[in-house]
Amino acid sequence: MSELFTSVEDLAERIPDGAKVALAPDYSGCSMVTARALIARGAKDLHLIGVPSVGFQGDMLIGAGCVETLETAAVTLDEYGPAPRFMAAAKAGSIKVIDGTCPAIHAGLQAAEKGIPFMPVRGIVGSDLLKHRDDWTTGTDPFGEQDGPLVLVKAIQPDVTLIHVPLADRNGNAWIGVRREMMVMAHAARETFVTADEIYDGDLLADEQLAPGTIPGLYVSAVSQAANGAWPVGLFGRYGPDDAHLRDYLERARTDEGFASYLDEFVYAPKAAE
Amino acid sequence: MSAELAPEELLIATVADMLDGLHHVAVGAQSPIPGSAALLARARSGGSLRVSMLGSEAHSPFTDGGRELFDCAAQGRIDAFFLGGGQIDGQANINLVGIGDYPNTKVRFPGSFGSAYLYLLVPRVILFREEHTARVLVPKVDFISAPGVSDEDVHRTGGPHALVTGRCVFDFDADARRFRLASVHPGHDVDEIREHTGFDYDVPDVVPETSVPDATTLELLRGRVADEVAETYPAFATRVFGTADAA
CATH class of the missing domain: 3.40.1080.10 (Glutaconate Coenzyme A-transferase)
Incomplete structure (x- = not known):
């Protein structure tokens, strides 16, 4: 294995306290295994960016006290209902929430991937979101083809994009299929850390069928092999969410004590047993 | 069709009626009833209605990531959505x-x-x-x-x-x-x-x-549509239509 390859614990070490970390939603590619390692190492003051939302991964990191700021269009556990640790933190005022909207987050990342300072976005005018964002403003079409205000959002450059994918190869190429929000995230971030269910024996870019859905290794700083690394959420095309486990999480995460028992059992105890 | 009309079924049929004749309906997150309505309208459309459902693998046509739905909407390629x-x-x-x-x-x-x-x-x-x-x-x-x-x-x-x-x-x-x-x-x-x-x-x-929906609509809803919606909303489909819970 090349020096690209490392352990999940090392990935967690290389995401420093205070880092701006872009995360995919639960239905895309979540590196839950690294989220657990971040909690285990006691990560602090992270600025999470949901692209465009976060789910269990965000809820867990918030509950464990790793998060200072959450920039997202939503926190959603889909059919499982409200996110308990997020709700508790929002109520207590223990995290700062930067409320956004999905297309503005995508556009901010697109500005960063193009190396430009901002991006115009349709809609949003008249939303109270605009009043609370100092990184959004309005302008006008300099070519005069459209009347009225146009929202401009500042580029979003994450320090780290953290994702889990089905396949990565020895050159750090990471296959994401049609989950191309992860491509934009990788392009936009200073560094991208990837965990992969499986290491592909060959060059993903040499395969005409796989290459179009592959993040080139040039954007990838480190890879760690982690079978089932998205568990307990699902991974597209591979496995679904672990329903019983997620229901157990929800039940426990309703209280501080219950959530602590969850972390003890699934984050700290496995770590101590290593 | 012996079972009584569930409240959810009435809502699904009501929303579906608002989608007849459209070309492209998109459905966002956490929307089992609108999602079912869109799939019902599609089933009745004879192939003219396209449905794009967020969170679905089988009923989403997008290949360019999360932004594509929004780019589509800005171009006028989406006729209806639910909030x-x-x-x-x-x-x-x-x-x-x-x-x-x-x-x-x-x-x-x-x-x-x-x-x-x-x-x-x-x-x-x-x-x-x-x-x-x-x-x-x-x-x-x-x-x-x-x-x-x-x-x-x-x-x-x-x-x-x-x-x-x-x-x-x-x-x-x-x-x-x-x-x-x-x-x-x-x-x-x-x-x-x-x-x-x-x-x-x-x-x-x-x-x-x-x-209220007629017998043909209900049959379609409880059959084909129930199966289709179960992929994205298994718990909902089991509760309302009694589809087998895959989990």
Whole structure:
């Protein structure tokens, strides 16, 4: 294995306290295994960016006290209902929430991937979101083809994009299929850390069928092999969410004590047993 | 078809009727009833209606990541979409952020998702909220995630078409900036709706009852559509249609 390859614990070490970390939603590619390692190492003051939302991964990191700021269009556990640790933190005022909207987050990342300072976005005018964002403003079409205000959002450059994918190869190429929000995230971030269910024996870019859905290794700083690394959420095309486990999480995460028992059992105890 | 009509089935059929004749309907997160309605309308369309469902692997055509739905909408390629709200007011403003003085909200909602954008760009936005109470349907929302109406100079090609709740259907009149009671679901009445609605709205002299789905529609809904929706919303499909729970 090349020096690209490392352990999940090392990935967690290389995401420093205070880092701006872009995360995919639960239905895309979540590196839950690294989220657990971040909690285990006691990560602090992270600025999470949901692209465009976060789910269990965000809820867990918030509950464990790793998060200072959450920039997202939503926190959603889909059919499982409200996110308990997020709700508790929002109520207590223990995290700062930067409320956004999905297309503005995508556009901010697109500005960063193009190396430009901002991006115009349709809609949003008249939303109270605009009043609370100092990184959004309005302008006008300099070519005069459209009347009225146009929202401009500042580029979003994450320090780290953290994702889990089905396949990565020895050159750090990471296959994401049609989950191309992860491509934009990788392009936009200073560094991208990837965990992969499986290491592909060959060059993903040499395969005409796989290459179009592959993040080139040039954007990838480190890879760690982690079978089932998205568990307990699902991974597209591979496995679904672990329903019983997620229901157990929800039940426990309703209280501080219950959530602590969850972390003890699934984050700290496995770590101590290593 | 022996089983009684479930309340969810009435809502699905009601929403589906608003989608007939359209070409492309998109469905966002956490939307089992609108999603079922879109799949029902598709099943009846003879192949002319396209449905794009967020969170689905089988019913999403997008290959360019999360942004593609939004790019499509800005180009006018999406005819209908669904939005809800923790609060909805009489001018069709919706609040998905929280109750209280933002950012110090007393009750926090999940967040605005794509509402601030899609509400302005999708021609037929159907507001859907099953809970019809004065705490949801308020005179004025505490936070505008997305505005129901805009000033003249704002580029706006979309907006609210109707509001469907567990008790009734309202139409929205964009010129008057008001809702109008369009139909009342079986088992509910006009006075009850007035009592549980926090905002003012217009009431015509005669308010029809919301029509119930016919046997053909129900068969389609409980068969093909139930199976299709189970992929994205297994718990919902099991509860409403009794489909086998895959989990």
